[in-house]
Amino acid sequence: MKRPPKAPSITVSDVAREAKVSKATAARVLGGYGRVSQEVRDAVLEAAKALDYRPNELARSMTTGRSGSIGVVVGDIENPFFALAVRGISDAARLSGINVILVNSGEEVEAEKNAIRVLMAKQVDGLIVTPAQSGEIAHLEEIARSTCPLALLDRALPELDVDTVTVDDRDAALNATRILTRAGHRRIAYVTAALLSGDFRGAESHINTSTVRERILGFLAACREAGIEAPERNIHFGSGRSEGAHAAMHALLQSRDRPTAILASDSVVALDLFKAIRQCGLNIPRDISLITFHDADWTGVTTPPITVIDQPVYALGKSVAELLIRRLKGDDRPSERIVLPTTIIERMSVGHAPDESGQAFESN
Amino acid sequence: MKRPPKAPSITVSDVAREAKVSKATAARVLGGYGRVSQEVRDAVLEAAKALDYRPNELARSMTTGRSGSIGVVVGDIENPFFALAVRGISDAARLSGINVILVNSGEEVEAEKNAIRVLMAKQVDGLIVTPAQSGEIAHLEEIARSTCPLALLDRALPELDVDTVTVDDRDAALNATRILTRAGHRRIAYVTAALLSGDFRGAESHINTSTVRERILGFLAACREAGIEAPERNIHFGSGRSEGAHAAMHALLQSRDRPTAILASDSVVALDLFKAIRQCGLNIPRDISLITFHDADWTGVTTPPITVIDQPVYALGKSVAELLIRRLKGDDRPSERIVLPTTIIERMSVGHAPDESGQAFESN
DNA sequence: GTGAAAGCGCTAACAA
DNA sequence: TTGTTAGCGCTTTCAC
DSSP states (O other): OOOOSSOOOOOHHHHHHHHTSOHHHHHHHHHTOSOOOHHHHHHHHHHHHHHTOOOOHHHHHHHHSOOSEEEEEESOTTSHHHHHHHHHHHHHHHHTTOEEEEEEOTTOHHHHHHHHHHHHHTTOSEEEEOOSOSSOOHHHHHHHHSSSOEEEESOOOTTOOSEEEEEOHHHHHHHHHHHHHHTTOOSEEEEOSOOOOSOOTTOGGGOOOHHHHHHHHHHHHHHHHTTOSOGGGGEEOOOSSSHHHHHHHHHHHHSTTOOSEEEESSHHHHHHHHHHHHHTTOOTTTTOEEEEESOOGGGGTBSSOOEEEEOOHHHHHHHHHHHHHHHHTTOOOOOOEEEEOOEEEOOSOOOOOOOTTSOOOOOO | OOOOSSOOOOOHHHHHHHHTSOHHHHHHHHHTOSOOOHHHHHHHHHHHHHHTOOOOHHHHHHHHSOOSEEEEEESOTTSHHHHHHHHHHHHHHHHTTOEEEEEEOTTOHHHHHHHHHHHHHTTOSEEEEOOSOSSOOHHHHHHHHSSSOEEEESOOOTTOOSEEEEEOHHHHHHHHHHHHHHTTOOSEEEEOSOOOOSOOTTOGGGOOOHHHHHHHHHHHHHHHHTTOSOGGGGEEOOOSSSHHHHHHHHHHHHSTTOOSEEEESSHHHHHHHHHHHHHTTOOTTTTOEEEEESOOGGGGTBSSOOEEEEOOHHHHHHHHHHHHHHHHTTOOOOOOEEEEOOEEEOOSOOOOOOOTTSOOOOOO
16 A cells, blocks of 8 residues: 555545535534534534544644643653653643643753743643753743743742742651651751752752752751751752762762761652662661652552652642643633642651660661 | 733744845745855844744644654553653654654543544654554554554554564563473462453453563463463453452452462552552562562562563663654655563562462572 | 635745 | 745634
8 A cells, every 4th residue: 555645634625615615614613613504514514524524733723823732841751750740730631621742851951941942832822841940940931921821830930920839848848857856866868859050058048949949948947946957968969860979879878977867859869769778788767767758659668668758749730730721711810829738658767866876776 | 011912923024024035035044944145044043033033833834744743642651661661752752853742541542542633633743652452443553544654662563564662572471480480380470451352261362462462472381381271360451550450459369379479561560469469468479479571660679679571661662763753754664563672680579489288488 | 604815824836 | 046926724804
């Protein structure tokens, strides 16, 4: 069977001719707008079926200006957190008959910029983004200024007044850290894959990715509450999946004053930490305690199972999509910032801090 | 700041007027085709920048017939297997400047059909699909007959003569099962999330999703080789994430003649099995051995770590995308079926079969 | 209720 | 090299 060089696709005109009506009339019934008599409608539909007519969405979008799809830019679709959030978005979108075009930024601003450019060029009706870096948001500000609705997922940007859905990161970090301090830990590390742009030391309020800032604020608050000095020394950025990060993790675990407890920013980081802890011959929870954000599947099956901060990830995606879709439908209330609550699932990865003599107590 | 009701976007004509050239000339430099003198080009580019011109991809696609994007339909983006394969596809696509539109079918044929319809309507240049069900492939056959290149990922369809990339599932299942039989196991179960359409008993050759069929063939071959009778009794379909599947899993593990070893079809099923095994108070590998397809992250950190079939998942995605992109570029060699090799990573989840008296030996 | 005609923003023949 | 002129397939006035 040979492939014809070009697909001679059936158009509205073809259907109109077949049904012996005008192009406009055929278009009306095929496009589902305007008023058409029942008889004519039936005739057109029959002709369409006979000819196997398929609408050309592109042409439709071009005239209407609407594409019926929204663009979603996430940091890393391989992270179960995003995978689940995306399902929340997809489900909500499907309910409204809206398609989702998904692009991965790999947490790189350039990729993010490019993705947004492409999506805009494809005339998406709206955009959902998890900003990769808080430093460079000019491209997002531009969208916010435009007529294309933008919504932020998981990471708020204070200077961007758009619909945003996040979780109460500060509270979550606070509560998680308290579990650690109450177990007697003093050397507690917060380990995140996020990159820090510029210097940090005490300038936590200048971190403008909300997720990162809020968590650090919660972490520090709990530490200070427990009278821990200079807790900010124990915040470790950039623990993503790189050689350097891996090495840094090992260095951290093998240093003389290694932390006795760690709070991980996501399940991917936590898994890396878990592996590194093992490789260093350390035992959870005897030598070191671990709590992580995100109740990933595997956290319940390790030995010991990991205590986690359970975020309503699916709801996060669902809500942000609903917010965006409401905008698409013309709602123009002032932008909303929804903060979803988290809970902590206590499992077995937190133990008492080893005492100064080096002897350890088990617990939990 | 008020939002204007409509975006008066800058068009080629606007740029042409500003640069004092014809629309065609402006279009040539903006679209990057045809020949234009350097001076004129600069003038147009400058005008475009001054006006902040953004091309309308939709309009472009409509005239060229090409959209510069490919559609990808996967079963479940939350499955790390697909997430990784999708990254392979995305990376390959990016290298060719092609965009990826991703849709989740949720392993449902209706959703798959719908996704394909939408993608075609959006004029994607090509399609990559992991067919949800082998029974209903009329919609895929239709694409195959059309001018839109189609490529299959991970699951081959014998009656569909299109580019396909899979792994050597039969060989993988054969080798994995042999590890089990050699450890003395006789009651070995194969557990898969796949649904069986129609009856099964001995009719394995009628299963037309290659992945499922090939694995079963390999599994059965190894069982027969070991002299195990009626091994097909131990094949369990439909172990996805449903109430029923969960119950069935527990029933299987608690039955009098429960298997002493299990081969799982993917890491999601394996994790569920792992949890169920624990809940039933069984111990791996003492009471039951476990091997799974896909070297998911977590399989190395459980106690014990799980022996896995390591599939080249990223390469799977990358290859299929490369094949498809080659087609887009006009290559019309006969369709190719690439089968990638797998390896087995032996960890600690396989033990000797308990002897008939019920006493167990540990091993591995 | 129906039809004729004018575009949407772009590319692609064809002339000049 | 540049400009002119048609469309792509659809929606949308605006008459009839």
